[in-house]
Amino acid sequence: MTGTANGGEIRFSGLAVSPGFAHGVLRVLERGEAPVPVHAIGPEQVAHEAQRFERAIERTKAELLRIKDGVARNLGEGDANIFEAHLLLLEDATIVAATLKQLETKRLNIEAVYSHVIGRYVDVLGALEDPYLRERAADVRDVARRVLQNLAGAEGGLGVSITEPCILVAHDLAPSDTAQLPTDKVLGFVTCIGSMTSHTAIMARALAIPAIVGIEAPLHDIKALEQSVAVLDGYTGQLVINPTEATLAASGAAESRHAHVAQDLVRLRDTRATTTDGRAIVLSANLGRMEDLPDVAECGAEGVGLFRTEFLFADRDDFPSEEEQCQMYCRVADAVKPHHVILRTLDLGGDKLLPGTHVSTETNPFLGMRAIRFCLAHPEILRTQLRAMLRAAAHAGGHVKIMYPMVSRVQEVRQANAILAEERARLEAGGLQIPAIEVGCMIEVPSAALTAETLATEVKFFSIGTNDLIQYTIAIDRGNEELAHLYDPTHPGILRLIEHVINAAHQAGIWVGLCGEMAGEFTIAPLLVGMGIDELSTGPAQVPRIKRAIQCVSHAEMKVIADSLLNLHSGEEIRGRLDALARERVPELFD
Numbered sequence: 001m002t003g004t005a006n007g008g009e010i011r012f013s014g015l016a017v018s019p020g021f022a023h024g025v026l027r028v029l030e031r032g033e034a035p036v037p038v039h040a041i042g043p044e045q046v047a048h049e050a051q052r053f054e055r056a057i058e059r060t061k062a063e064l065l066r067i068k069d070g071v072a073r074n075l076g077e078g079d080a081n082i083f084e085a086h087l088l089l090l091e092d093a094t095i096v097a098a099t100l101k102q103l104e105t106k107r108l109n110i111e112a113v114y115s116h117v118i119g120r121y122v123d124v125l126g127a128l129e130d131p132y133l134r135e136r137a138a139d140v141r142d143v144a145r146r147v148l149q150n151l152a153g154a155e156g157g158l159g160v161s162i163t164e165p166c167i168l169v170a171h172d173l174a175p176s177d178t179a180q181l182p183t184d185k186v187l188g189f190v191t192c193i194g195s196m197t198s199h200t201a202i203m204a205r206a207l208a209i210p211a212i213v214g215i216e217a218p219l220h221d222i223k224a225l226e227q228s229v230a231v232l233d234g235y236t237g238q239l240v241i242n243p244t245e246a247t248l249a250a251s252g253a254a255e256s257r258h259a260h261v262a263q264d265l266v267r268l269r270d271t272r273a274t275t276t277d278g279r280a281i282v283l284s285a286n287l288g289r290m291e292d293l294p295d296v297a298e299c300g301a302e303g304v305g306l307f308r309t310e311f312l313f314a315d316r317d318d319f320p321s322e323e324e325q326c327q328m329y330c331r332v333a334d335a336v337k338p339h340h341v342i343l344r345t346l347d348l349g350g351d352k353l354l355p356g357t358h359v360s361t362e363t364n365p366f367l368g369m370r371a372i373r374f375c376l377a378h379p380e381i382l383r384t385q386l387r388a389m390l391r392a393a394a395h396a397g398g399h400v401k402i403m404y405p406m407v408s409r410v411q412e413v414r415q416a417n418a419i420l421a422e423e424r425a426r427l428e429a430g431g432l433q434i435p436a437i438e439v440g441c442m443i444e445v446p447s448a449a450l451t452a453e454t455l456a457t458e459v460k461f462f463s464i465g466t467n468d469l470i471q472y473t474i475a476i477d478r479g480n481e482e483l484a485h486l487y488d489p490t491h492p493g494i495l496r497l498i499e500h501v502i503n504a505a506h507q508a509g510i511w512v513g514l515c516g517e518m519a520g521e522f523t524i525a526p527l528l529v530g531m532g533i534d535e536l537s538t539g540p541a542q543v544p545r546i547k548r549a550i551q552c553v554s555h556a557e558m559k560v561i562a563d564s565l566l567n568l569h570s571g572e573e574i575r576g577r578l579d580a581l582a583r584e585r586v587p588e589l590f591d
C-alpha cells in the first residue's frame, strides 16, 4: 500500500487538477485493453483491410463529432476544441500513410499494423522531456483505442455503467471518457497517472468535477479498498479513505469556505473589471499554448492581452510555416471575438531557445540576441510571422493587434514597422484586404521606459512587461530562487518607471497595459488602476481575483493612494499598505 495510514484512515496525495470536494464510496474502473489481433494476410486482402480501416476511421469520426457536439452544447465551443484536436489526430496524414504503407509491406491485418504505428508515436511522445507534449501521448492512445474498438465492431465507451454516486478511481482516463462521465453520478475522480496539463485535467475543470491525478499508487492497491467511503479534496490533492470524524469535519468546513468564495467569483465571469466609480479596465488573459485557449473565455477575460507566440515554436526543429502560424492566429482571433488578441512577435532568446537548439552559446543570453533583436537580425523569420499575423487580421477584422517584445531603442520599432508595411503592401497587391491594425511595443527594458515619449510616436499602445522590467531594472535574474526576495514589483524604482510610461502614453494619446505577472497580484492591481493603467493581462487563473479586487475600489481613491505610495521609499512599506487595503476590501481572497 502506497498511501499513509493514520487511525484507520488511509491517505493518498496527488496533483489537485480540478477544485472541489467529493464525499462518497470508491468505485474502481479497471479497464483492460483488449488484445490486438495479429494475423498474416494475403496480397488480395490488402484492399479489403484498407477499406475496413477507412470505415473504422469514419465511424470514429462520427463518434468524436457526437462527443464534441455534446461538449459544445453543454460546456461551450472552447471545451469542445479538445475533440477538434482528436479529430485531427484521427485523420493525421502521417499516421494514416504509415499504416497503409505497413499494410502493404508487412502483410499483417490492419489492427496489427495500426497498433504498431500508434505504438511508435506514443513511445516518441512519451519519451519527450516536456510534460505537456508527453501528455499528448494519452490523446493519441485515446483516439487509437476508439479506432481499434470500431475495427472490432464495438462502439467506444467507458466500458462500465455507473449507476450509483461514487468517487471514480482509474489508472488513467482518456479525455473522451472524461467528457462522457455521468456528472450526476461521478462525484469526483482520481487517476493514478496524469498531470496538470493533461486534457483529462482540462476536461475535469470544464465539467467542474473535483479531480486528483497522479496519485502514484497502483490501481490494485485502491481496488482492495473499493466500496470504502472516501473524501476527495480537489484543492489540496488529498484522497482520504475511511476518513475519521475529525477529517470529515475539517473538510466540511473547508468546503463551505471555498464554495462561498468560488460562487462569488464565478458570478463575476460576465462582468467587467470596473471600479465603484465607473472606470472600466480591460482585463484580458495571457496565452502561451493553443490548448489553454478555452480558459480565456472560461475565466471571464476580455480577450488575450499577450499571446507568447514563441511557445508555438518551442520543442520543434523548424519554424512553423506561414500557413501553420496563420491558422493558429486565426483560431485565437475567432475564439476571443468580439474581444481582441495581441499577437506578440517572437520573443526567442534568453531562456527561450530557438527551434532545434538545446543550449544558448551566449555568455549572457538575457542581455543578448533576444526578441526583437533576434527578429531584426533574421528578417525572413520576422517577415513570415508578420505575414501570418496580417493574414489573420484580414480574416478576423479589427480584433488582431501586433506587439514587439523587448524593444530598447526607437529604431527597432521603426525598422519592424517598415517591414510590416512592406509585407502589408505585398499582401494587398495580391488582393488581400487588411483592416487597420493597432501595433504596439512592450516596455520591459529601462531604456524603453525612460524614452516612452519617443516610442509613443511610433505605436498605438504599450504593454509593460514587468517580468523583464524588474529583472533589468533591479539587476536580478528573474529565475534566481535565491534572490527571489529582492525581486520586488513594489520597489519604488519600478513603480516610478511604470508611472512614467503611463503618463507618457496618455500624453501621446495612446493606451497602456501591463502583462507581467505583477498584473495577477490582486493586492497590487488596484494600485495600477490608481496609476492610470488601461489594461491588465494575466494568467486565466488570476483573472477572477483581479476582477474582484478592482471592483472593490474606486478609481478616485486609488489615485490618491497611488500618489501617496509613490512618495514612499521602501517597497516593503508600499506592499504592506497594499496588503492592508486588500485585507479590508477583499479579505476572502486571502484564504
Ligand code: PEP
Pocket (backbone or CB within 6 Å): 306, 308, 347, 444, 464, 465, 466, 467, 468, 469, 515, 516, 517
Ligand atoms: C514580461 O517580461 O513581463 C513579459 C510579459 O514577457 P515574458 O514574461 O514573456 O518575458
Ligand code: MG
Pocket (backbone or CB within 6 Å): 405, 444, 465, 467, 468
Ligand atoms: Mg518579457
